[in-house]
Amino acid sequence: MSNASPDRDGGARERLQRWLPKLVLSPSCVLVLFFVYGFIAWTSYISFSDSGMMPDYTWVGLHQWSRLWTSWTWGIALHNIWVFGLLYIVSCIVLGLILAILLDQRIRAEGVLRTIYLYPMALSFIVTGTAWQWFLNPGLGLEKTMHDLGWQSFSFNWLIDSNMAIYTVVIAAVWQATGFVMAMFLAGLRGIDGEMIKAAQIDGAPAWKIYARIIIPQLRPVFLSAVVVLAHLAIKSFDLIVAMTGGGPGNATAVPATFMYSYAFSRNEMGIAAASAVFMLAVIAALIIPYLYSELREPRS
Amino acid sequence: MSAASPAARRGAATRAVLYAILLVFAVIYLMPLYVMLTTSFKTLEEIHQGNMLALPGEWTLAPWREAWGSACIGLECNGVHGYFFNSIKIVVPAVLISGLLGAFNGYVLTKWKFRGHKVVFGLILFSCFIPFQIILLPMARVLGLLHLANSTGGLVLVHIVYGIGFTTLFFRNFYASFPDELVRAAQLDGAGFFTIFFRILLPASVPIIVVTIIWQFTNVWNDFLFGVSFASGDSAPITVALNNLVNSSTGVKAYNVNMAAAMVAAVPTLIVYILAGKYFLRGLMSGSVKG
Amino acid sequence: MSFLHINNVHKRFGETHVLKGVDIAIEQGDFLVLVGPSGCGKSTLLNMIAGLDSISEGELLLDGRCINDVHPSRRDIAMVFQSYALYPSMTVAGNIGFGLEMRKVPRKERREAVDRVAKLLQIENLLDRKPGQLSGGQRQRVAMGRALVRDPQLFLFDEPLSNLDAKLRVDMRSEIKQLHQRLKTTIVYVTHDQVEAMTLATRIAVMRVGELQQLGTPHEVYDDPNNLFVAGFMGSPSMNLVKARIVEHDGVLVAQVATGDTTLALPIVRDREALSDWCGRDVILGLRPEAITDPASANHRDGNIHEAELPVDLIEPTGADLYVVTTLGDASVNARMRPGTPLRPGERTRFAFDVSRMVVFDPESERRIRDEQVVDSALEETA
Numbered sequence: 001m002s003n004a005s006p007d008r009d010g011g012a013r014e015r016l017q018r019w020l021p022k023l024v025l026s027p028s029c030v031l032v033l034f035f036v037y038g039f040i041a042w043t044s045y046i047s048f049s050d051s052g053m054m055p056d057y058t059w060v061g062l063h064q065w066s067r068l069w070t071s072w073t074w075g076i077a078l079h080n081i082w083v084f085g086l087l088y089i090v091s092c093i094v095l096g097l098i099l100a101i102l103l104d105q106r107i108r109a110e111g112v113l114r115t116i117y118l119y120p121m122a123l124s125f126i127v128t129g130t131a132w133q134w135f136l137n138p139g140l141g142l143e144k145t146m147h148d149l150g151w152q153s154f155s156f157n158w159l160i161d162s163n164m165a166i167y168t169v170v171i172a173a174v175w176q177a178t179g180f181v182m183a184m185f186l187a188g189l190r191g192i193d194g195e196m197i198k199a200a201q202i203d204g205a206p207a208w209k210i211y212a213r214i215i216i217p218q219l220r221p222v223f224l225s226a227v228v229v230l231a232h233l234a235i236k237s238f239d240l241i242v243a244m245t246g247g248g249p250g251n252a253t254a255v256p257a258t259f260m261y262s263y264a265f266s267r268n269e270m271g272i273a274a275a276s277a278v279f280m281l282a283v284i285a286a287l288i289i290p291y292l293y294s295e296l297r298e299p300r301s
Numbered sequence: 302m303s304a305a306s307p308a309a310r311r312g313a314a315t316r317a318v319l320y321a322i323l324l325v326f327a328v329i330y331l332m333p334l335y336v337m338l339t340t341s342f343k344t345l346e347e348i349h350q351g352n353m354l355a356l357p358g359e360w361t362l363a364p365w366r367e368a369w370g371s372a373c374i375g376l377e378c379n380g381v382h383g384y385f386f387n388s389i390k391i392v393v394p395a396v397l398i399s400g401l402l403g404a405f406n407g408y409v410l411t412k413w414k415f416r417g418h419k420v421v422f423g424l425i426l427f428s429c430f431i432p433f434q435i436i437l438l439p440m441a442r443v444l445g446l447l448h449l450a451n452s453t454g455g456l457v458l459v460h461i462v463y464g465i466g467f468t469t470l471f472f473r474n475f476y477a478s479f480p481d482e483l484v485r486a487a488q489l490d491g492a493g494f495f496t497i498f499f500r501i502l503l504p505a506s507v508p509i510i511v512v513t514i515i516w517q518f519t520n521v522w523n524d525f526l527f528g529v530s531f532a533s534g535d536s537a538p539i540t541v542a543l544n545n546l547v548n549s550s551t552g553v554k555a556y557n558v559n560m561a562a563a564m565v566a567a568v569p570t571l572i573v574y575i576l577a578g579k580y581f582l583r584g585l586m587s588g589s590v591k592g
Numbered sequence: 593m594s595f596l597h598i599n600n601v602h603k604r605f606g607e608t609h610v611l612k613g614v615d616i617a618i619e620q621g622d623f624l625v626l627v628g629p630s631g632c633g634k635s636t637l638l639n640m641i642a643g644l645d646s647i648s649e650g651e652l653l654l655d656g657r658c659i660n661d662v663h664p665s666r667r668d669i670a671m672v673f674q675s676y677a678l679y680p681s682m683t684v685a686g687n688i689g690f691g692l693e694m695r696k697v698p699r700k701e702r703r704e705a706v707d708r709v710a711k712l713l714q715i716e717n718l719l720d721r722k723p724g725q726l727s728g729g730q731r732q733r734v735a736m737g738r739a740l741v742r743d744p745q746l747f748l749f750d751e752p753l754s755n756l757d758a759k760l761r762v763d764m765r766s767e768i769k770q771l772h773q774r775l776k777t778t779i780v781y782v783t784h785d786q787v788e789a790m791t792l793a794t795r796i797a798v799m800r801v802g803e804l805q806q807l808g809t810p811h812e813v814y815d816d817p818n819n820l821f822v823a824g825f826m827g828s829p830s831m832n833l834v835k836a837r838i839v840e841h842d843g844v845l846v847a848q849v850a851t852g853d854t855t856l857a858l859p860i861v862r863d864r865e866a867l868s869d870w871c872g873r874d875v876i877l878g879l880r881p882e883a884i885t886d887p888a889s890a891n892h893r894d895g896n897i898h899e900a901e902l903p904v905d906l907i908e909p910t911g912a913d914l915y916v917v918t919t920l921g922d923a924s925v926n927a928r929m930r931p932g933t934p935l936r937p938g939e940r941t942r943f944a945f946d947v948s949r950m951v952v953f954d955p956e957s958e959r960r961i962r963d964e965q966v967v968d969s970a971l972e973e974t975a
C-alpha cells in the first residue's frame with residue numbers, strides 16, 4: 001500500500017503526542033521539586049548543622065534546636081503567635097459570620113456593603129500596617145481625636161505598650177480578613193437548601209432558632225475552611241507586624257516569622273533560623289495536609 | 302389590618318436596626334482608608350493641630366508629589382516612583398509566566414491524566430501553603446549563585462516558582478468541570494495536544510484567566526517578605542520602599558507623605574479590586590475551598 | 593468477512609475487569625445497538641472502538657484491518673457524545689468544520705461540506721451561533737453534523753438522545769432512522785431506552801457486567817431470549833416470569849403452574865424436544881404481557897390459545913392498553929388487554945395465554961431451554 005510511509009511518520013508523531021503532556025508538566029515539577037522540596041530538605045538539614053553566618057554542614061544534632069527552645073525571644077514569639085492566632089481566628093469567624101447573616105437578610109445595598117467589607121483584603125499588609133499605625137498613633141490618631149471631641153479621659157496607647165501592642169496587630173489583621181471570612185460564610189449560606197428553612201418557618205420556629213439549630217450547623221465545612229485558611233495566614237504573618245510595630249516595642253510583638261527573619265538576616269544565626277522555619281512548616285503541615293487530603297479525596301465510593 | 306400593624310411596626314424597627322448595624326460596620330471598614338486619603342492631602346501643620354477625622358482645611362498635592370518624586374528612602378531622595386516601576390517589572394512577567402505554566406498544568410492534570418497525577422497535584426498544591434520562611438535561606442544562596450540577588454529578575458523567578466501552586470489549582474479546578482468528552486471529540490477530529498489546548502480549552506477559559514491574573518497580580522504586588530529578603534536598594538519593590546520610608550527612624554515623621562506613599566502602593570490593587578471584585582472574590586474562594 | 597469485528601476484547605482498569613471477552617461481528621450498513629444496565633461497559637466498548645481507550649486484550653478489526661494501534665483520528669470513525677461535547681468557543685460552522693480543518697481540507701471545500709450537512713440536518717440558519725445559544729435539540733443536531741460531515745466508515749453514538757425531552761427524543765429517533773436508511777452507514781449506538789433499541793437496531797447486543805448476553809436482531813432478542821437476564825431486561829413492562837413444573841399429561845407436555853385453588857396447565861408447543869428431558873422438574877416460564885390477553889383479542893387461528901379463569905388483582909389503564917395484574921404461582925403477572933374491557937379488581941375473568949410465545953428457562957443456570965437452533969446447525973455445516 002502507498003500509505004505505509006505516512007503511517008510510519010504518524011507513529012513517531014503519535015509517540016511524541018503520548019509524551020507531550022508529561023513533557024509540558026515537567027518544568028513545573030522540576031521547579032517545585034527543587035525550589036520547594038529540595039529547599040525544605042536543605043533547610044531541615046541546616047537546622048541540625050553548625051551553620052552561623054555561612055552554611056556549615058557539620059552535623060551537630062539537636063544543638064540548634066535546644067538553643068532555639070531556650071531562647072527567650074522564641075518563647076515570646078510562640079506566646080504571641082498563640083495569642084494572636086487565637087484572637088485573630090475567633091474574631092474573624094465571629095464577626096464574619098455575624099456580617100454574613102446580617103447581609104443575608106435581603107439587604108438592598110448588599111453589593112456595595114460587600115465591596116466595602118472586602119476591600120481591605122486587596123491591600124498589602126504593609127499599607128494596612130502603615131494606615132493603622134497612623135490611626136492608632138497615641139499622639140495624633142484616635143486618642144487625640146477623642147480628646148478633641150471632648151472625651152478627655154480616653155486613652156489608647158496600646159501601640160507603644162509592650163503588653164498591649166500585639167492586640168493592635170490583631171485589630172488590624174481582623175480588619176483586613178473579616179470581609180473574606182464573611183464572603184465564605186455568605187457563599188455557604190446561599191448554598192443552603194431554602195426548602196428546609198421554609199419548613200422550619202412553617203413549623204413556627206423563630207428566626208434566631210432557625211439559625212442556631214438548622215443553618216449554622218450546616219456551615220460546618222465553611223468553619224473548617226475558614227479556620228484552616230486563617231490559621232495558615234496567622235502563622236505566616238510577617239508583613240503586618242513589621243509594618244506596624246517592627247516586632248517591638250522591644251521584642252514584645254515578635255512572632256516566629258519575624259524571629260526567623262531576624263536570626264537569618266540580621267543576626268546571622270542560620271542554624272537557629274532554619275530550626276524555627278522547620279518548626280513553622282511542621283505546624284502548618286500538621287494543619288494543611290489532613291485538610292488537603294480530605295478535600296482532594298475522591299467523593300466517589 | 303389593625304391587628305397586623307404592631308407586628309409590621311416591629312418588623313420595620315428590626316430592619317432599621319439591621320441597616321444601622323451594617324452601616325456602622327461599613328463606616329468602621331472605610332475609616333482607615335478615609336483617614337489615609339484625607340491625611341495625604343493635608344499639610345503637616347494641619348495634621349499636628351487638626352482633627353484626624355476632619356477633611357483637609359487646605360487641600361494640597363505636595364505630599365503626593367514628595368512621595369512620588371523626592372521623599373528619602375534610605376540614602377536616596379527620589380521618592381517611591383522607581384520602586385513602583387520595579388514592582389511593575391516584577392509583576393508583569395511573574396503573572397504571565399506563572400499563569401501560563403498553571404494553565405498547562407491544569408490542562409495536563411485533568412485531561413491527560415497519568416498514573417500518579419494526584420500525587421503530582423498534591424505536591425504542587427502543598428507548595429501554596431508552606432511558610433516561606435522555610436525557603437528563605439536556600440533561596441538567598443541560589444539567587445546569589447545565579448547572580449540574581451538584589452535584582453528584579455530574581456524576584457520574578459521567586460514569584461513564578463511560588464505562584465505555580467495557586468495558578469495550577471485554579472486551572473485544574475476549572476478544567477475539571479470541563480467534560481472530558483470535549484477532548485475526546487477533538488481527538489477524533491484529529492486535533493493534537495496543543496491544538497486542543499489553544500483552540501478549544503483556552504478560548505473558553507476567560508473567566509479563570511481573569512481570576513488567575515487578579516489573584517497573582519494582587520499577591521505579587523503586595524508581597525513584602527520576598528522583596529525584603531532578596532532585593533535591597535534599587536531593585537526593591539514598592540512595599541519594601543514604603544516600609545523603609547515609613548519606619549525609617551531619622552528625621553521628623555511626615556505622616557502626610559507616608560500616607561500618600563501608602564496610597565501609591567495601594568492604588569493598583571484597589572483599582573483591580575473595584576473593577577473586578579467579583580473575580581477577586583472567586584479567586585479567594587477557590588484558593589481556600591476546592592471548586 | 594464482517595465489517596466490524598470485535599474479537600474477544602477485554603478491558604481492565606487496573607484491578608477491575610470491565611470487559612470480559614466480548615465478541616461481536618456486524619456487516620456494513622448494520623445498525624448495532626448496545627444495551628445493558630448502567631456500568632456494564634457499553635461506553636467503554638464504544639470508546640475502545642473509537643480508540644479513546646486502549647484495548648487490554650483481544651482484537652478490533654474494521655473492514656478486515658486490525659485497528660488496535662491506530663490513532664483515533666486515523667480510524668475513520670466519528671462519534672456523537674451524550675453531552676454532545678460541542679466546542680464552546682466555536683460557532684456551529686466551526687464545530688462542524690473542525691474535523692475537516694484538522695485534516696487540512698481547503699477552506700472552500702470545507703465550507704461546502706458544512707453547508708451540505710447543515711442542509712441535511714436543517715440547521716443552516718444556526719451556522720453562526722455559538723453552542724451556548726442553542727437549544728438541546730439543536731445542539732444534538734450540531735453534534736450529529738460534526739460526525740456526518742466527515743463521511744466516516746463507522747459512526748458511534750453514546751446515548752445521543754438521553755439529554756432530550758420525551759417528545760424531541762421521539763422525533764430525533766425517527767430522524768436518525770431515516771438518516772441511516774438514506775446514507776446506509778454502519779452505526780454502533782448505545783442506549784438505555786428499550787424503544788430506541790427496538791426501533792433503530794438491525795442488531796442488538798445485550799450486555800451485563802462486561803459480558804455479552806445475546807447478539808441478534810431485535811426480533812430474536814425480544815422473542816427468543818438466550819437467558820433470564822435478556823428476557824427480563826428487554827421489553828417494558830418486562831416479561832412475566834413464573835415458576836412452573838414440566839409434566840407429561842396424556843402424552844402431552846405441559847407446564848403446570850399452581851394458582852391458589854387450581855392448577856393451570858399450559859401446553860408446551862415450543863422447544864418440545866429439549867423440554868421432554870425436563871419432565872418432573874421445576875422451570876421458569878416466560879410470557880410477555882402481550883401474550884396474555886382477553887379471549888376476544890387473542891389470535892385463535894393457530895390453535896395456540898389456552899384459556900383460564902383467574903382473579904383480577906389490579907387494573908392499570910395506560911390509554912392505549914389496559915394492563916391487568918393477576919397472580920400465577922407466587923408471582924404477579926401482567927396481562928395486556930383491550931382498553932375498555934369492563935373489569936374490576938376482585939372479579940374473576942378469562943385470560944387467554946398464547947402458548948406459542950412461551951419461553952422456558954432453567955432456574956439453576958438461568959439459561960433458556962430450547963431446541964437445537966436450525967440456524968446454528970446450518971452454520972456448522974458451512975464451517
Ligand SMILES: Nc1ncnc2c1ncn2[C@@H]1O[C@H](COP(=O)(O)OP(=O)(O)OP(=O)(O)O)[C@@H](O)[C@H]1O
Binds near residue numbers: 629631636
Ligand atoms: N477510568 C476508569 N477507571 C476505572 N474504572 C472505570 C473507568 N472508566 C469506567 N470504569 C468502570 O467501568 C465500568 C463500565 O463503565 P461504562 O462507562 O462503560 O459503563 P456504561 O455501560 O456506559 O454505563 P452507563 O450506562 O451508566 O453509561 C463501570 O463500572 C465503571 O465504573
Ligand SMILES: [Mg+2]
Binds near residue numbers: 634635636750
Ligand atoms: Mg455510558
